[in-house]
Amino acid sequence: MDGDAVGITKSQRARLTCTQCHRRKIKCDKNIPCETCIKRGLGSFCSREDNAESRLATARSTSEEFTVSNDLANTLLQRVIDLEAKLQQQTNPGTEHLDDQDYTEAPSADQEETVTPVDTTDCDAATVLEFLAWGRTKDxxxxxxxxxxxxxxxxxxxxxxxxxxxxxxxxxxxxxxxxxxxxxxxxxxxLCQLVDYHNHSLLWYHNSYSSQIFSDDFESFVTKYNGDVxxxxxxxxxxxxxxxxxxxxxxxxxxxxxxxxxxxxxxxxxxxxxxxxxxxxxxxxxxxxxxxxxxxxxxxxxxxxxxxxxxxxxxxxxxxxxxxxxxxxxGLHRLGSDPSNMSTDQLRKREAGKRVFAQLCTQDWFQIPFSESYSLSSRFSRTVRPLNCNDEDMVLQPSSNPTQSSYCNFRYDIAALMPELLDATASCNTQYTRYEQVLQYDDKMRKLATASIPTFLAADAPLNVEWPSFASWGRRSLTICAAHKIIMIHRKFLGLSFNNSAFAFTRRTCLAAAKTILKEALAESDPRGPVIWIEQAFSVAAGIILSLDSAHRDPGEKEREEHKQLAARAIEYLRKFRHSKIASRGVQLLSFLQRELDDTSSSRPEKRPRSLVDGRSGTSRKKARLLDTQAFIRNASQSLGVVSPAATSASEMSMNVDDNPWDSFFDLLGPNTGFDGDLFENFCPA
Structure with missing residues (x-):
């Protein structure tokens, strides 16, 4: 083989271009590293090898890869044999160890972090090895x-x-x-201004990363790497x-x-x-x-x-x-209790994992009313609630003290009720039993808010001057989000509540929640504070509910005009957000509703005395339809570009108002709309 290599070297002229340029058939200045590789950011990979060396290297590489693969196979085979032996011992333990096992203490949280993964690997060897073949790791x-x-x-x-x-x-x-x-x-x-603003003015709202860890990394990026992408x-x-x-x-x-x-x-x-x-x-x-x-x-x-x-x-x-x-x-869903001997840096890293996983769970669970499903189940998660601490010192604080985690921790507790409500209603077979579950979880959220709301978020608690600025911003967001969450709980019964007195509590509750949202949104806010998008999204939801309520009232009723005017104020409020897509869609949608209400009011005949209406009782008589809801939803969705014109068949145009999917109004604003950073507050509908 060496002789062949020598022959090749003598019979062929040595190649002077580098390997990278030769393979890509591009110009090379024949220096190492060459100018072409340097410009392409591949200077460290620029090298030259002649034909003989190239062939020899290929042969050696093939031989080495075969040797490594063979050694790896032998190692894995031996590992399987060892694991099978351990499994056999665990399946048939010796009698001489029984007495020791009876008196073995339960592992502490510290031990659990190290012992559990080993045991899992031993008991699940086949899966672990199979994952390796897929290029994945388990546990x-x-x-x-x-x-x-x-x-x-x-x-x-x-x-x-x-x-x-x-x-x-x-x-x-x-x-x-x-x-x-x-x-x-x-x-x-x-860059520094944008990062600093997010750390101090926005991170409290989503808690998806560690400000301390990221700030250190960012410093390296701008100093060591000169911010070069x-x-x-x-x-x-x-x-x-x-x-x-x-x-x-x-x-x-x-x-x-x-x-x-x-x-x-x-x-x-x-x-x-x-x-x-x-x-x-x-x-x-x-x-x-x-x-x-x-x-x-x-x-x-x-x-x-x-x-x-x-x-x-x-x-x-x-x-x-x-x-x-x-x-x-x-493995972010398996981050259990923190060992007591863990360093601050290690604790900070684990907490960053817990926080972002809690945010993902919250997002997943708060979108349940839209998708009627969820992907992340708490039943298969060992990750505990993030600590109430700040990144700088990682010192645990009382729940009454605002930290970077406080707002999101409370939101997570509320979100955890959503999959429970879905599972509870899914097992029911009648509207009556489903509504019982809705009322039960309505009550659970109110009690949770009353008993567990952090002091800095409570509307009746004085603001401490030593608290961070987001304490006051959080109260505003909390009030708006809380009211919206009540609407989401009752959403499936909102349409029925306009015509069926059995669900009158839902109508009163949602109207009170809508008024609460608009009252807070229209109130004066901190001009230096962040513009959180839920204020716009939930104001649209409030305007929809008030408009639908107006559509189910007679022209002479006081509440009809009052609710219509509130919806009009919502439109004016949303117009201020010129660059927001959700505000823009909300303005169009609510304006469509306002025009429909004006048209139906002008075309409806005067209200007749109750005694002349066919002798039917007021409780059983359904109100005349003021709004062709299904046709409106179809036309509005086409105008907003949410669905294609052919998405709704012509036969659906004549559907009765009682069968219309009222929650489709909210879907016009896009999936997941209104489910980021949602909290609940102790508000009681009138």
Whole structure:
């Protein structure tokens, strides 16, 4: 073999171009590293080898890979034999160990973290080994995995993702997308302002990442890597999290704050949308579906605060579903109690995992009224509630003290009731028994809010000057979200409540909730505070309920005109949010309803005395239909571009008002609308 190599070397001229340029058939200056590789960011991979060395290297590589594969097979086979032996011992334990087992103490929380994974591996050896063949791991120890705290530095590059295995067209496309990302990156001072604003003014609302960990990583990005998106070893999933944070800040900051940063009013909506898309681009470039890290989960969860305003509700629904599966792959649903001897840094990392998983669960459970299903079940999760602490010191605080986790922890407790309500109503076979469950969970939420609401969120508690600014912002959001959650509990019976006196409590409750939402939304707010999108979304929901109630009242009734005027005020309020997609759709939808009410009022005959109406009693007599709801929903959805014109058949136009899906009004605003950061407050409907 060596002789052949020598012959080849003598008979052929040595190749001077580098390996990278030779494989791609592009120009090379024949220096190592060459200028072409340096420009493409592949300087560290630039090398030269002659034909003989190349063939010898290929032969050696093949031989080495065969040897490694053979050794790996032998190792795995021996591991299977050892595990089977352990399983046999556990199945038939010796009698001499029985006395010891009877007096063995239960493992502590500290021991549980280390003992449980070993036992699981031993008992589930076949599954563990099968997962290895798929390129996956089972029972991942998230807290100890180095790829989840690498920050902006890419932890490792798989063989499939290495430059040698990347096609020319894919590499060219990736480079072009990185060029666009570079063009979207603002100055360093702007980056610092956006990150700082999100940490202090928005993170309390979703709690999807650790401000301390991210701030340290961000410092490395701007100092060590000079904020360069083309950096060879840059972790693009971490970069996705940075873009998600920037998106949230630009979307939720008040116009005055945006101008103070130096951005124009015209730039705000453009950059918000482009940065959202940049986040998704980074995720795709990093192959986040295949390569699972905590950063992709945090990026997706963080995007939720801006997605609906930007008209990205459908995209966000799919991203959240993928984030839930990735989180389970990382073992975030198995983060149990923290060992007592854990370092502060390790505790902070575990808490970051708990927090983002709690946010994913909350998002999943709050969308139940729209999808009638959920993906993340608490029955199969060992992750405990995140600690009420701040990132800086990780010191546990009383529940009455506001921390970065307080608001979201309380929201999580409320969200956990939603899958229970769905399961309870799914097992019922009549409207009567389903309604009993609705009333039961209505009562549960009120009691939970009364007994467990943190002091800083209670409307009747004085504000402590030492509390952070988000304490007052949280109270406003809480009042609005709480009222909306009551509406969601009663949603399935809202349409029936307009005509069936058995469900009159639902009508009174939803009307009171709608008025509460608009009262809080229309009240003066902190001009320096963030603009949280739920204020717009839930105001639309309130306007819908008031309009529907007006449609079921006679023209002479006082409440009809009162509720119609409140809906009109909601329209004027929503017009202020010029760049919000959900506010824009809400204005169109509520304006359609207002025109329909005006048309039906002018075409309806004067109300006749009760004694002349066919002798039927008032309780059994249904009100005349003022609004062809099914036709309205079809026309409105087409106008808003939510469904195609052929989505509704012509035969549905003549449906009776009692059979109409009233909750379809809310679906016109997009999936998951109104289910981010939702809380509940102790409000009692009149």
């Amino acid at each position: 991942v120890d998230f807290a100890r995995a180095p790829e989840h705290d690498s920050g902006p530095r890419q932890h490792a590059m798989s063989r499939e993702d290495s430059p040698e295995n990347t096609s020319f067209w894919a590499e060219t496309s990736n480079r072009a997308q990185l060029d666009v990302l570079e063009a979207l990156m603002p100055s360093r001072s702007h 083309h950096y060879d070893q840059l972790n693009l999933q971490w970069l996705a999290l940075l873009f998600a944070i920037m998106t949230g800040s630009m979307t939720c900051a008040s116009p005055a704050t945006v101008r103070e940063w130096g951005f124009s009013d015209a730039e705000q909506p453009i950059l918000s949308k482009r940065w959202y898309e940049a986040t998704v681009t980074c995720l795709n470039l990093a192959h986040y579906i295949e390569t699972h890290t905590i950063y992709s989960v945090q990026a997706i969860a963080t995007l939720t605060i801006s997605a609906h305003v930007l008209g990205k509700s459908n995209s966000q629904t799919v991203l959240l579903a993928s984030a839930g599966r990735i989180a389970q792959s990382l």
